[in-house]
Structure formats: structure tokens, C-alpha cells
Amino acid sequence: MDRLIQKIRNIPDFPKKGVAFKDITPLLQDASSFKRAILLLAEHYRNSKVSSLVSVESRGFILGAALAYELGVGFIPVRKPGKLPYKVERISYNLEYGEDTIEIHTDAIKKGDEILVFDDVIATGGTAQAICRLVEKLGGVVVGVCFLVELTYLKGRDKLKGYDIFSLIKLGK
């Protein structure tokens, strides 16, 4: 895991002062790290019943799509308002300041579908929680919520109680 952690770059004060941004692009652009991260994430779900993987734009799409491909399941995008062209279900959720809205195609999930939710980083957990609720609005069952990186000090896990959570890399302050 240490080799993967070395490929995550710390960017102080991005996107705003006081935030230490975790830049995963060095990991993505290194072929062996990219492959290793996906294989380690996939390993965790080899014996799970998953019908599709859901992830959120834009960064979540990268590892999320490769993970869906490795698991041999379909990929369902969750996007910001107005980006998905067909009928959508939407949800709004609170951010530190203000709120955000995300959408999913209503025909992407059927009742009872086993959905794996992925995002690259879990910070406060608000986005992941909103994605889970969106999946459930369509009748999907969230069989797991997984992340490449968990910022443990932000306690995002607390928002995801009752879900099976897996994060490959845990980072403290």
C-alpha cells in the first residue's frame, strides 16, 4: 500500500485556503500503480453479487469505470444537473457552504439491482451519502460503498452507517 500512498500528491490550499487536496493523478498516470489500485479494489468484491457500479463525475469516473470493467459489470454515471440527457431522478444535499445537486438516469437501475457505489476520495461523506440515497430512490440495493482514499479525520464514515464500506488507503492528518 505504501507504494500507492507515495503516488498521492498533497496540494496545500486547493481548491481553497486551508484544504489539503489529495491529488491522485500521479497514481493514475503510473501504469503499474493504476493497475494495482484497481486489482486491490476489485479483490474486495470478487465474491459479492454486484450488477452495476455507480460513480460520480468527474474524478470518480476514472477509477470507477476501470473498476466496473475489471469486475465485469455495467457502469452508471451520476452527474451534475443538466448533464444527463434522458429522464433523471435527482437529489440535493448540504455542503459545508451551500448545497449541491446530483442526477442519475431513471432507467439506469431496476428494483433490486445490486449496486456498488464508488468515489475516489471520501472526505465528509456527503456526496457518497447522496449517491446511496439516489440509488435507493430508484429501488437499487447498495451492496457496498468503496473509495480509493479515506480521509479518516473528516469522519465521512459516520454519514454511511449501515452500509458496507471499504477504503483502500486511509490517510490521517
Add this chain to the structure above:
Amino acid sequence: MDRLIQKIRNIPDFPKKGVAFKDITPLLQDASSFKRAILLLAEHYRNSKVSSLVSVESRGFILGAALAYELGVGFIPVRKPGKLPYKVERISYNLEYGEDTIEIHTDAIKKGDEILVFDDVIATGGTAQAICRLVEKLGGVVVGVCFLVELTYLKGRDKLKGYDIFSLIKLGK
């Protein structure tokens, strides 16, 4: 190929009147179509020397990342201004109305790197042309430019003269 074409949904007047949008989400969410599209794209580059794949947010990230994974190469994101947190190179290019700017991390490509450029759809070709120029600004060599879907009637190919172009699905009007 017909089975894949059936998974591309035509959305009239999206994002604006007169545009027939090609919605690839039905293809992505169908596990076997998603897999098949990636394997067919990858097949074309099995004997090519590729060091990394470059793709552009947001939709390009999905198939682009899965293709990079299947080819066993690194993935390099090109993004809208202000999204990449480290040092960037940027390029502006003309759209039908107005202009757009995209950025890439300067440390993503070294001189002589063999770069495969991917996007999901080629329409007028402006974005793909800009990505190729951005890669070359950093000293990379564009060894191929590939797309899931080519809208042949928009003649995007004309903007990519001199490059090796491959599109899996060609759609006429």
C-alpha cells in the same frame, strides 16, 4: 457492431435545439456492451507502442480509463480550467460559438512519450485537435486518436490530418 449501435440513444435537441445528442449511457450500463466496446478498441492498439492514454472530462474519462486499464497503460486526465491542482499547460480553441480552454498537468508527459488520445464521440473535432496540440506542447508523440463514435457528417477527421485515427462506430445523419 450493430448490437453496440443499438445501445446508443439518440436524444433530439440536446443540449440545444437542432443538436441530435448521442447518449452512450445505455451502452455503459450494459456489462457485456461495455466490455465488448473496450475489447474492440483495445484490439486496434495491441501491437502499438503506447505509454499513456489521455482523455478529457467528463464522459471521455469513463471509456478512456477502462481502455487504459485494458491496455495496461497509465491514464492522464485533461480538464477544464482550474480543476487540475498542480502545474498545468493549457490551450484555448474555437467552438461554434465562443471558445473553450483545457488543461493538462505539465508532469504528466515526458518528451517522446507515446500518447493515445481518446474521446467518446468525435463531432467537429475541435476538442480532439486541441488535446493533440496540448500533448505535443509537452513533447509527447500522438501515436493514435480514437473514439467510440464518429459523427461522419460533421467531418471532424479533417481537423486531425496527419494523425492515425480510429473510430469504432461510424454514424451518418
